Amino acid sequence: MANLNLQFGKLVFLLIISGSFSLDLSAQMKSHPLFNGKDLIGWHADVPEKDTNPQVRNSFIVRNGMLVSLGTPEGHLITDSVYSNFRLEFEYRFAGEPGNCGVLINASTPRALYKMFPKSIEVQMEHKNAGDFWCIVEDISVPDMVKRRGPQEKWGIVEGKNRRIENLTNGTEKPVGEWNKMVVESNEHQIIVWLNDTLVNHGFHCTATSGRIALQAEGSEVEFRKLMIAPVGK
Numbered sequence: 582m583a584n585l586n587l588q589f590g591k592l593v594f595l596l597i598i599s600g601s602f603s604l605d606l607s608a609q610m611k612s613h614p615l616f617n618g619k620d621l622i623g624w625h626a627d628v629p630e631k632d633t634n635p636q637v638r639n640s641f642i643v644r645n646g647m648l649v650s651l652g653t654p655e656g657h658l659i660t661d662s663v664y665s666n667f668r669l670e671f672e673y674r675f676a677g678e679p680g681n682c683g684v685l686i687n688a689s690t691p692r693a694l695y696k697m698f699p700k701s702i703e704v705q706m707e708h709k710n711a712g713d714f715w716c717i718v719e720d721i722s723v724p725d726m727v728k729r730r731g732p733q734e735k736w737g738i739v740e741g742k743n744r745r746i747e748n749l750t751n752g753t754e755k756p757v758g759e760w761n762k763m764v765v766e767s768n769e770h771q772i773i774v775w776l777n778d779t780l781v782n783h784g785f786h787c788t789a790t791s792g793r794i795a796l797q798a799e800g801s802e803v804e805f806r807k808l809m810i811a812p813v814g815k
Contacts, residue, residue: 612670612811615660615794618646627691627699628656628798640798648805650682650798657699657795659688665791666815669765671808679708679757680801683715686767687792693718695740699795702787704765704774705748706803711761712748712774712781721746721772721784748774748781760806768813 628640641658642649688701698717705713716738723746735743753776755761764775769790774782
């Protein structure tokens with residue numbers, strides 16, 4: 582029996598790495614919504630422009646039961662709660678012209694980069710680059726680091742360094758206007774990302790294992806729905 586369990590574990594690992602295995606465990610875990618479809622209770626915004634212009638429009642609103650990032654003024658919508666060892670699942674689409682956005686994992690110190698971005702690991706949602714990692718004063722490793730991040734001497738986690746780590750796939754996003762499903766699992770020092778049921782990134786040796794979750798306003802209007810979070814075992 583022990584040998585059978587070991588073989589099964591190896592098979593699951595290989596399927597995950599190949600992208601053939603989707604961790605659809607929502608029914609088995611105690612998931613709950615991060616967004617109630619009515620208001621932004623449980624979230625707070627950090628928009629630097631509001632420091633000097635408090636009358637500027639809100640960057641994040643609720644519209645037709647969806648959480649909407651209007652894209653500008655640029656900033657972040659951040660959970661009040663801190664999370665570790667979780668599985669985040671949500672759907673998103675660009676409401677008009679496709680552009681840039683992201684979800685920040687294990688976010689902590691506000692405005693740690695460019696006086697805008699909280700310390701975190703960003704899972705990119707930018708059109709045609711969804712699933713990339715961006716290191717924001719935190720770091721993470723992946724296989725084939727030089728190929729996916731560039732020359733090692735240029736790596737870094739602050740301004741002017743190579744902070745982008747390219748994802749594993751191309752063409753995984755749905756056509757503009759259709760809903761994309763993204764799943765992000767943060768478990769100890771690993772972050773794993775699926776987009777539309779395809780494994781698009783898997784990082785390890787992450788320097789942060791807990792923190793808040795943040796959505797970006799980064800120039801483009803993006804609609805979110807079905808934001809669910811569930812605990813995962815270590």
